[in-house]
Amino acid sequence: xxxxxxxxxxxxxxxxxxxxxxxxxxxxxxxxxxxxxxxxxxxxxxxxxxxxxxxxxxxxxxxxxxxxxxxxxxxxxxxxxxxxxxxxxxxxxxxxxxxxxxxxxxxxxxxxxxxxxxxxxxxxxxxxxxxxxxxxxxxxxxxxxxxxxxxxxxxxxxxxxxxxxxxxxxxxxxxxxxxxxxxxxxxxxxxxxxxxxxxxxxxxxxxxxxxxxxxxxxxxxxxxxxxxxxxxxxxxxxxxxxxxxxxxxxxxxxxxxxxxxxxxxxxxxxxxxxxxxxxxxxxxxxxxxxxxxxxxxxxxxxxxxxxxxxxxxxxxxxxxxxxxxxxxxxxxxxxxxxxxxxxxxxxxxxxxxxxxxxxxxxxxxxxxxxxxxxxxxxxxxxxxxxxxxxxxxxxxxxxxxxxxxxxxxxxxxxxxxxxxxxxxxxxxxxxxxxxxxxxxxxxxxxxxxxxxxxxxxxxxxxxxxxxxxxxxxxxxxxxxxxxxxxxxxxxxxxxxxx
Numbered sequence: 387x388x389x390x391x392x393x394x395x396x397x398x399x400x401x402x403x404x405x406x407x408x409x410x411x412x413x414x415x416x417x418x419x420x421x422x423x424x425x426x427x428x429x430x431x432x433x434x435x436x437x438x439x440x441x442x443x444x445x446x447x448x449x450x451x452x453x454x455x456x457x458x459x460x461x462x463x464x465x466x467x468x469x470x471x472x473x474x475x476x477x478x479x480x481x482x483x484x485x486x487x488x489x490x491x492x493x494x495x496x497x498x499x500x501x502x503x504x505x506x507x508x509x510x511x512x513x514x515x516x517x518x519x520x521x522x523x524x525x526x527x528x529x530x531x532x533x534x535x536x537x538x539x540x541x542x543x544x545x546x547x548x549x550x551x552x553x554x555x556x557x558x559x560x561x562x563x564x565x566x567x568x569x570x571x572x573x574x575x576x577x578x579x580x581x582x583x584x585x586x587x588x589x590x591x592x593x594x595x596x597x598x599x600x601x602x603x604x605x606x607x608x609x610x611x612x613x614x615x616x617x618x619x620x621x622x623x624x625x626x627x628x629x630x631x632x633x634x635x636x637x638x639x640x641x642x643x644x645x646x647x648x649x650x651x652x653x654x655x656x657x658x659x660x661x662x663x664x665x666x667x668x669x670x671x672x673x674x675x676x677x678x679x680x681x682x683x684x685x686x687x688x689x690x691x692x693x694x695x696x697x698x699x700x701x702x703x704x705x706x707x708x709x710x711x712x713x714x715x716x717x718x719x720x721x722x723x724x725x726x727x728x729x730x731x732x733x734x735x736x737x738x739x740x741x742x743x744x745x746x747x748x749x750x751x752x753x754x755x756x757x758x759x760x761x762x763x764x765x766x767x768x769x770x771x772x773x774x775x776x777x778x779x780x781x782x783x784x785x786x787x788x789x790x791x792x793x794x795x796x797x798x799x800x801x802x803x804x805x806x807x808x809x810x811x812x813x814x815x816x817x818x819x820x821x822x823x824x825x826x827x828x829x830x831x832x833x834x835x836x837x838x839x840x841x842x843x844x845x846x847x848x849x850x851x852x853x854x855x856x857x858x859x860x861x862x863x864x865x866x867x868x869x870x871x872x873x874x875x876x877x878x879x880x881x882x883x884x
Contacts, residue, residue, distance in 0.1 A: 393446070394442060394446065397441075397442035397443075397445055397446055398438055398439060398442040400442070400445075401437075401438045401439075401440075401441035401442045401445070402438045404441060404741055404742045404747070405434060405437060405438055405441075405742050407737060407738035407741050407742070408735075408738040408739060408741075408742055409434060410738070411731075411734040411735055411737075411738045412711055412715065414734075415715050415719075415731060415734075416711065416715065419719070419727060420715060420718050420719075424711055424714075426711075429706050430706070430711060432703075432706060433702075433703040433704065433705070433706030434703065435703070436699050436700075436702055436703030436706065437699070437700055437703030437704060437742075438703075439699050439703075440695075440696045440697065440698070440699030440700030440701075440702070440703055441696065441700060441742070441744060441747075442696070443692045443693075443695050443696030443699060444692070444693055444696030444697055444700060444744050445696070445744070445747060445748070445751075446689075446692050446696075447688075447689045447690065447691070447692030447693035447694075447695075447696055448575050448689070448693060448748050448751075449689070450685050450686070450688055450689030450692065451685070451686045451687070451688065451689020451690045451692070451693060452575045452576055452579065452689060452690070452693060453575060453579045453752070454579075454681075454682070454685070454686065454689070455579075455668060455672075455680065455686050456575070456576045456577075456578075456579025456580050456583060457579045457580075457582060457583030457586070458583070458680075458681065459475070459580065459583070459668065459671065459672065459676070460579070460580045460581075460582075460583025460584040460586075460587060461583050461584075461586070461587040462672075462676045462678060463475065463584070463676070464584060464587040464588055465587070466676060469530070471671070471675050472526060472530075473523045473526060473527065474523075475667070475671050475675075476519075476522040476523045476525070476526040476580070477519040477520065477522065477523045478519065478667045479519075479522060479573075479576065479577065479580070479664065479667055479668075480515075480518040480519035480520070480521060480522035480523070480577075480604060481515045481516065481518065481519035482663035482664060482666070482667050483518075483573040483576075483660075483663065483664050484511075484514060484515040484518040484519070484568050484573070484604075485511055485512070485515040485663075490511055490514055490515075490564065490567050490568060494507040494508070494510040494511045494514075495507050498510070504619050504620065505557065505615075505616065505619055509615075510564075510612065510615065513608075513611050513612060513615045514564050514568060514608045514611065514612060516611070517607040517608045517610070517611035517612075518568050518604045518607065518608060520607060521600075521603035521604045521606065521607040521608075522577060522600055522603065522604060524538070524603055524607075525581065525599055525600035525602075525603040525604075526580070526581070526584065526600070528599065529581060529584050529585055529588070529591065529596050529597070529599075530584075530588070532590065532591060532596065535598075535599040535602070535814060535815050535818060536806045536814055536818075538603070539599075539602060539606065539802075539806075539818055540803055540806070542603075542606040542607070542610065543606075543799040543802070543803070545610050546606070546609045546610055546613075546795075546799075547792070547795070547796050547799060549610055549613040549614060549617070550613060550792045550795075550796075551792075552613075552617055553613040553614075553616050553617055554616055554617070554620045555790075555851070556616075556851060557612065557613060557615075557616030557620075558613065558791065558792060559791050559851065559852075559854040559855040559858070560612065560854055561608070561609050561612035561613045561616065562609055562791065562795065562854075562855060562857075562858035563854050563855060563856075563857040563858055564608040564609065564612050565605045565606060565607075565608045565609040565822075565858065565861060566605060566821075566822070566824075566830070566857035566858060566860065566861040567830055567857060568604055568605065568608050568822075569601050569604055569605060569745065569822040569823060573604075573664070574601055574745040574748060574749060574822070574823050575745070575748040575749075575752075576664060576668075577600045577601055577604065578597075578598070578600070578601065578748065578749055578752050578819070579752070580600065581596075581597045581598060581599065581600045582597035582598070582752060582756055583597075584597070585597035586756075592812075593756040594753075594756045594757040594758075594760070594761075594812045594815075594816075595811050595812055595814075595815060596815070597756060597815070598753070598815035598816045598818070598819045599815040599818055599819060600819070601749075601818075601819040601822040601823060602815070602818030602819050602821065602822060604822060605821055605822035605861060653698055653701045653702055653705070654698045656701075657694055657697045657698045657701065658694060661690070661693070661694055665690065696744075697744075700744065715731065717839050717843065719731055720839055720840055720842075720843035720844065721843065725783075725786055728782055728786065728840065729779045729782055729783060730779075731836075732775075732778045732779040732781070732782040732836060733775040733776070733778065733779040734775070735778070735832060735833075735836065736771070736774040736775035736776075736777065736778035736779065736833070736860065737771045737772065737774065737775035738771075739774075739832055739833075740767075740770055740771040740774040740775070740824050740860075740864075741767060741768075741771045743823065743824060745823040745824075746767055746770055746820070746823045746824060747767070748823075749816070749819060749820070749823045750763040750764075750766045750767050751763060753766055753816050754766070757812055760812060760875075761812070761813065761816065765871060766816070766820075766868065766871070769820075769864070769867045769868045769870070769871040770820045770823075770824055770864040770867065770868060772867050773820070773824075773863040773864030773865070773866060773867035773868065774824050774860045774863065774864055776863050776867070777856075777859035777860045777861075777862060777863030777864070778833060778836070778856055778859055778860055780794065780859055780863070781794075781837070781855055781856040781858075781859035781860070782836065782837075782840060782856070784855070784859075785837060785840045785841055785844065785847060785852050785853070785855075785856075786840065786844060788846065788847065788852065791855045791858065794859070795858060795862065798862045798863065798866070799862075801866055802862070802865050802866060802869075805866060805869040805870065805873070806869065808869075808873055809869040809872045809873050810872045810873070810875075810876050812872070813868060813869060813871070813872030813875075814869065814872075816868065817864075817865050817868035817869045817872065818865060820864040820865060820868045821861040821862060821864050821865045822861065824860055824861060824864050830857060833856045833857055833860055834853075834854075834856070834857065836856065837853045837854060837855065837856040838853035838854075839853075840853070841853035
C-alpha cells in the first residue's frame, strides 16, 4: 500500500510539471495583457489540481491495463496466423472507437449546420468511422508485409490534395479537421500497443520502424473519405444557396458555458460510453476468437478503471478551470484588435496544451521504450509541442488574413515529403503518428474555441467556414518538427563520432 501511494504521488508530481506551461501562459496573458483577475479563481485552481490527479491516474492505468492487453492481443494474433481475424479486429477497433468519439460528434453536427442539412451528422460519423477502420486494417497489413510507411502516406497526401480541388469549399476545412479528431485519448495507446506488439512478434520487423504508423493512417483517410462524401452529396442535391446561419453560430458560440455539477456525472457516463465499445471488441476477440484467458486479469481491470477515472477527472478539471478562462482570453484578445498578441497567444497555448496532452505522453513513453533510448520522451514531446505551436499560430494568421486553407496544407505536405527522404528511418513512423496524437482531449476544445472566436470577431469571416482548420494545422506541423528533431539528432551523433 505504501509503495502504491509513493508511485501515485510520483505520478502526480510528474503530471503537475506537465501543466505548468498552460498555467504560465494563462496567468501571463490574464495578468499582464488582459490585466484582469479571473472571477472564478478558486474554481480554476481546484480544476488544475483535479487535472493533475486525472493525468496521474490515466498514465498509471495505461501502464497496468491498456498497453499490456493491446500488445498481448497482437502477439496472440501473430501466433494464430489468421489474417482475416487480425484485419477484422483492426477494423472493428478503428470503427468502434471512432463512431462514438465526442469530438467527431461535435464536428459532424457543425457540418450538418454548414451544409444546410445536406450533410447528415450521423452519416458523416459513419463515413469517418469506416475510413478509420479501413485505415487501421491497412496499417496492420503494412506491418505484416513490411512495406515502408512513407509510400503509403505520400500517396495519401496526393489523394487528399487531388480531391480538395473537386470538393465543395464548405466541406474542405471540416474534412481536414476530421482527420485530427478521430484519434482519441484511449484509442491512441491501444492502437500504438497493437502496432508495436505486432511488429515485435514478427521476425524481421523493427517495433520502432514498423510498429508505429497506425495513427497516421487513421488521421489521413478521413480527410479523403469526407471530401468524397461531400462531393457526392453536393452533386446529387439541389444547388441551393446555403442558409445564412452565421448569426445563429455567433449567438451559440459567443458565450462561455458555465461549469455545473450535473455535468460531472454526464462526463463520467460519456467516458464510460467511449471506452465500452473498445472493451467489447477486445474481450470478444480475446475469449471467442483467440480463446485464451487474459493474463493478470485483475491488473488489466484495475488499469482500465484507472484510465476511465483518470479521463473523467481530467475532463472535470478542464471544464472547471482551463477551458472557460482559455475561451475568455481568446475572445478578449480579438476584441483588443492586436494581431501580434493573437499570434503569440496561439503559439503559446498550442505549445502548453500539447505538452499536457495525455495521448502524446502515452506515445512518447512507448517511443522511448521501443527505440532503446534513441528517441528521448521529453525531447519528442517538446518537438511535437513546437510543431503544434507553429501550426496554430500560422492557422490563426490564415483566419486573420482570410486565405484559403488548402494552399497552406499543400505546401506543408511538400515539406513533409522532402524531409521524409532526409530523416532517419526510425523517426519517420513516429513523426507521422505525432500529427494524430496532438489533437485530442486538451488541444481540440481550446484550439476550436480559438478558431471560432477569431472568425466570429473578425469582419468578413464566416465562423463556420473560416473558423475550422486549426486542428488540421496542429496535425500537420508536428510531423515536420519531429522529423527535424530526428535529422538534428543524427547530425549531432555523426559529429560526436568524428
